[in-house]
Amino acid sequence: MKHLIDPTDLSKQEIDQIIALAEDIIAHRERYQGSMAHKKLATLFYEPSTRTRLSFTAAMMELGGQVLGFSTPQSSSAAKGESVQDTVRVVGCFADIIAMRHPIEGAPLVASEVSRVPIINAGDGSHSHPTQTLTDLLTIKRELGHIDDITIGFCGDLRFGRTVHSLIKALSRYHGIKVVLIAPDELRLPDYIKQDVCEKMGVEYRETDSLDDAIPELDVLYMTRVQKERFLDEDEFDRVKDSFVLDARRMALAKEKMAVLHPLPRVNEILTEVDDDPRAAYFRQVENGKLVRMALIISLMEWKNDPAHKMPEHEPPIYNASLHCSNTKCICNNENAEPRFRLAENGITRCWYCDSKVK
Ligand code: CP
Numbered sequence: 001m002k003h004l005i006d007p008t009d010l011s012k013q014e015i016d017q018i019i020a021l022a023e024d025i026i027a028h029r030e031r032y033q034g035s036m037a038h039k040k041l042a043t044l045f046y047e048p049s050t051r052t053r054l055s056f057t058a059a060m061m062e063l064g065g066q067v068l069g070f071s072t073p074q075s076s077s078a079a080k081g082e083s084v085q086d087t088v089r090v091v092g093c094f095a096d097i098i099a100m101r102h103p104i105e106g107a108p109l110v111a112s113e114v115s116r117v118p119i120i121n122a123g124d125g126s127h128s129h130p131t132q133t134l135t136d137l138l139t140i141k142r143e144l145g146h147i148d149d150i151t152i153g154f155c156g157d158l159r160f161g162r163t164v165h166s167l168i169k170a171l172s173r174y175h176g177i178k179v180v181l182i183a184p185d186e187l188r189l190p191d192y193i194k195q196d197v198c199e200k201m202g203v204e205y206r207e208t209d210s211l212d213d214a215i216p217e218l219d220v221l222y223m224t225r226v227q228k229e230r231f232l233d234e235d236e237f238d239r240v241k242d243s244f245v246l247d248a249r250r251m252a253l254a255k256e257k258m259a260v261l262h263p264l265p266r267v268n269e270i271l272t273e274v275d276d277d278p279r280a281a282y283f284r285q286v287e288n289g290k291l292v293r294m295a296l297i298i299s300l301m302e303w304k305n306d307p308a309h310k311m312p313e314h315e316p317p318i319y320n321a322s323l324h325c326s327n328t329k330c331i332c333n334n335e336n337a338e339p340r341f342r343l344a345e346n347g348i349t350r351c352w353y354c355d356s357k358v359k
Contacts, residue, residue: 001115001117001118001304001305001311002118002300002303002304002306002309002310002311003108003112003115003118003119003120003121003300003311004118004119004120004121004130004131004296004300005108005109005112005119005121005128005130006109006121006128006130006166006169007128007130007133007166007167007169007170008169008170008312009130009311009312010130011312012173012174014299014309015134015137015170015173017299018134018292018295018296018299019134019137019138019141019292019295021295021298021299022134022138022288022291022292022294022295023138023141025291025294025295026291029062032062032063032294032298033062033063033064034063034064035063035064035298036060036063036064036065036297036298036301037064037065038065039060039063039065039066039096039097039301040065040066040067040068040094040095040096040097041056041057041060041065041066041067041068041069041095041096041097041098041099041297042067042068042069042091042094042095042097042098042099043056043057043067043068043069043070043071043098043099043122044069044070044076044087044088044091044098044099044100044101045069045070045071045072045100045101045122046072046073046078046100046101046102046103046104046107047101047102047103047123048071048072049071049101049122049123050265051263051264051286051289052099052101052122052123052129052131052132052289053071053099053101053122055286055289055290055293056099056120056122056131056293056297058290059290059291059293059294059297060297062290062294063294063297063298065297068094068095069091069095069099083335083336084100084102084104084107084110084111084331084335085110085111085113085114085335085336087111088100088111088114088115088119089114089115089116092115092116092117095117096117096301097117097118097120097297097300097301098111098115098117098118098119098120099120099122099131100119100120100121100122101121101122101123101124102123102124102125103124103125103229103329104124104125104329104330104331104334104335105124105125105126105127105128105327105329105330105331105353105354105356106124106127106330106331106332106337106351106352106353106354107124107331107335108120108121108122108124109121109124109331109353110331110335110337110353117304118300118301118304120296120300123162124162125162125329125354126159126160126161126162126165126227126329127162127165127354127355128162128165128166129162129163129165129166129263130166130170131289131292131293131296132162132163132166132167132263132289133163133166133167133169133170134292134293134295134296135263135285135288135289135292135293136163136167136222136261136263136285137167137170137171137292138288138291138292139259139261139281139284139285139288140152140220140259140261142284142288143220143259143281143284144219144220144257144259147171147174148174148175148176148177149175149176149177150176150177150178150219150220151178151179151180151217151218151219151220152171152177152178152179152180152218152219152220152221152222153179153180153181153182153211153214153215153217153218153220153221153222154167154168154179154180154181154182154183154189154222154224155182155183155211155214155221155222155223155224155244155246155269156182156183156187156223156224156225156226156243156244156269157183157187157224157225157226157227158181158183158187158188158189158224159183159186159187159188159189159190160187160227161224161225161227163224163263164189164222164224165189165190165193167222168189168193168197168198168203169193169197171203172197172198172201172203173201177203177204178203178204178205179198179203179204179205179206180205180206180208180214180217180218181205181206181207181208182208182209182210182211182214182244183207183209183243184209184243185209186236186239187226187243188207189207190355192344192348192350192355192356192357195344195345195346195348196344196345196350196355199345200345211244211246211250212250212253215250215253215254215258216253216254216255218254218255218258219255219257219258219259220258220259220260220261221246221254221258221259221260221261222261222262223244223246223260223261223262223266223269223270223282224262224263224269225262225265225266225267225269226241226243226267226269228241242268244269245268245269245270245271246260246269246270246271246274247271247273247274248271248273248274248277251274251277251279254279256279257279258279259279259281260274260277260279260280260281260282261281261282261285262282262285263285264282264285264286266282270282314342315342315343317340317341317342317352318340318341318342318343318349319338319339319340319341320341321339323339323341323349323358323359324339324358324359325339325341325351325353325354325356325358325359326351326356326357326358326359327351327354327356329354330351330353330354330356331353331354332351332353332354337353339351339352340352340353341358
């Protein structure tokens with residue numbers, strides 16, 4: 001069965017197919033009404049969300065399907081200690097497809113291993129957010145006309161920004177992508193993305209702490225919020241929270257056709273004076289999120305029993321009782337998920353669920 005846990009669960013051809021379907025939905029909305037009649041989507045959200053949960057809900061409704069679920073773990077039996085595995089086994093009796101958001105990294109992966117219906121990762125901790133990636137790719141395509149051959153700057157919290165990690169993974173399969181990583185030292189992109197993705201896939205990247213220096217060369221500026229909820233140390237958050245602010249002065253340094261994306265919510269990193277600039281694409285990006293999720297739901301339901309759309313094959317995991325995942329927010333340190341590891345680039349051993357280094 002096809003699940004979507006990580007952007008690389010989709011081949012480039014499958015991603016392009018979903019984007020093309022979203023574009024067809026935009027052009028012929030009426031053709032898709034009723035295509036999910038009598039089907040149910042469950043939204044299991046263990047962490048707050050506005051866009052992702054409501055766009056999944058709106059997407060399923062527009063397709064004629066129905067939606068059930070919960071928007072906080074306190075209103076589910078997770079509050080009584082039910083595991084993620086048991087919850088999806090149960091919800092799979094009620095729903096045809098499940099979208100799950102969880103603060104614990106690897107939770108949707110563990111869910112997919114026991115689920116009898118497709119699981120969509122709607123964001124797991126700081127790790128991955130593949131449906132935001134589909135949203136971002138559709139937005140880049142609609143704003144610029146192409147995804148290949150672009151220079152994209154990621155600005156802000158590249159350490160905890162799961163949307164950044166997922167989008168870089170997906171873009172690494174496109175041609176001629178140049179990445180500029182704009183962040184203070186404390187918020188730099190994790191090594192596993194630089195090594196296992198950029199270096200392995202030959203993506204040209206450079207790091208800087210100056211948005212003013214980087215902005216003139218960009219086709220896309222991807223702004224991010226500093227993720228207060230992921231910091232273990234409040235003083236560290238206070239030091240970096242106001243690192244970068246996009247304002248009209250900085251927009252004046254940018255190309256005439258640059259697109260500004262932001263997964264939202266924003267706090268103070270884009271001033272409202274930028275909202276009326278035609279290059280500000282972040283509210284159009286929100287609408288693209290619903291459209292691409294409509295395309296994703298249709299695709300995963302069609303591919304459910306199609307052997308041509310299997311999950312990618314990986315090297316078998318490493319089981320070694322003397323190794324431990326260093327991430328306190330990984331599923332293997334929080335629920336009954338057996339620790340597993342993989343051998344990554346440069347001979348580094350990483351956690352199977354969250355990609356952190358081992359201890
Ligand atoms: N972009 C995004 O994931 O927004 P929400 O947290 O509101 O779902």
